[in-house]
Amino acid sequence: MILLAPTYQKPEGPSGPSRHTPVLLQEVLDALRPDEGGFFVDATVGGGGHAEAILHASEFTRLLAIDRDWEALQRSEERLAPFGDRVQFVHAPFSALESAIPAEWIGNIAGILADFGLSSDQIEDRERGFSFQVDGPLDMRMDATRQKLSAAKLLAESSEDQLEKWLREFGEERFSRRIAHAIVYQRRFGNLLRTSQLADLVERTIPRGRQGIHPATRTFQGIRIAVNRELDEISALLEAAPRILAAAGTLACMSFHSLEDRIVKRSFRNDCRSKDFQDVLPKGVTAKPAEIRRNPRSRSARLRAIRRSAS
Numbered sequence: 001m002i003l004l005a006p007t008y009q010k011p012e013g014p015s016g017p018s019r020h021t022p023v024l025l026q027e028v029l030d031a032l033r034p035d036e037g038g039f040f041v042d043a044t045v046g047g048g049g050h051a052e053a054i055l056h057a058s059e060f061t062r063l064l065a066i067d068r069d070w071e072a073l074q075r076s077e078e079r080l081a082p083f084g085d086r087v088q089f090v091h092a093p094f095s096a097l098e099s100a101i102p103a104e105w106i107g108n109i110a111g112i113l114a115d116f117g118l119s120s121d122q123i124e125d126r127e128r129g130f131s132f133q134v135d136g137p138l139d140m141r142m143d144a145t146r147q148k149l150s151a152a153k154l155l156a157e158s159s160e161d162q163l164e165k166w167l168r169e170f171g172e173e174r175f176s177r178r179i180a181h182a183i184v185y186q187r188r189f190g191n192l193l194r195t196s197q198l199a200d201l202v203e204r205t206i207p208r209g210r211q212g213i214h215p216a217t218r219t220f221q222g223i224r225i226a227v228n229r230e231l232d233e234i235s236a237l238l239e240a241a242p243r244i245l246a247a248a249g250t251l252a253c254m255s256f257h258s259l260e261d262r263i264v265k266r267s268f269r270n271d272c273r274s275k276d277f278q279d280v281l282p283k284g285v286t287a288k289p290a291e292i293r294r295n296p297r298s299r300s301a302r303l304r305a306i307r308r309s310a311s
């Protein structure tokens, strides 16, 4: 059953099964140890690949599957149907983790997984507006049912200084000032409404970077992180998750760029200052060449994990 906020309007369902390949799958299982059974939370269930493997590991494993994206939740609900009531679904941002968890699970959770960022299903759906490689509406919301501010609205209404800050801090874009100025100047002639308009504007505004990297890559990352408040979400999750773990419970987080990884690394370092937690992957784990060949998206992944002490 999917738990919904009372005001929620159900959108059209997704088409077809997930095209997302779970990243560092064996490494996630090694960190979480679901074969011992217990309560697990997948805070970013996405296409359900990690979730399926967690549920497969033991018939005594139960899973709470969270995603803020309704379509992802529907896809994973179909995929995980064979596990029956061993899995429950929650449509919520993971910043609401504590309120999403059934009361009897609090303090009894054996493992929590957060696999940040976007799934291939989201990136490849042009109507979601995440990709500069195909034309689509400039949306970028992970949860269009609850988030009011699309990328187009944010670009139309934000000040030049605010846009510059997002591009610099979230996109790590060195031409942030130039791009922010160009976006605001463009408004005189009409708002940016399509991904191709934003990608073209950036391409016209800044020099071509290293070969193979589209000049709009960093701009799209910066705007997407701003639209979804992604870094605030991660901080809120990292604050709440350690509190609800059982003794010997593990929190595993997978990042896809340095901004995410820095937040995780700092937070885990703080948690491990007390004797309550131990860093089980001190340097983090990255994908091996064979996985990168099979799934290029794994190239930038880094998995980190901490574990609560056993007593």
Ligand SMILES: C[S@@+](CC[C@H](N)C(=O)[O-])C[C@H]1O[C@@H](n2cnc3c(N)ncnc32)[C@H](O)[C@@H]1O
Binding pocket: 018, 020, 021, 022, 023, 043, 044, 045, 046, 047, 048, 049, 050, 051, 066, 067, 068, 069, 072, 092, 093, 094, 095, 115, 116, 117, 118, 119, 142, 233, 234
């Ligand atoms: C990389 S995908 C997860 C893929 C999944 N592990 C699998 O095996 O298919 C990330 C998912 O996290 C979700 N997500 C991102 N930020 C979120 C947040 N703050 N709260 C809840 N879900 C979030 C996205 O909607 C997306 O479905």
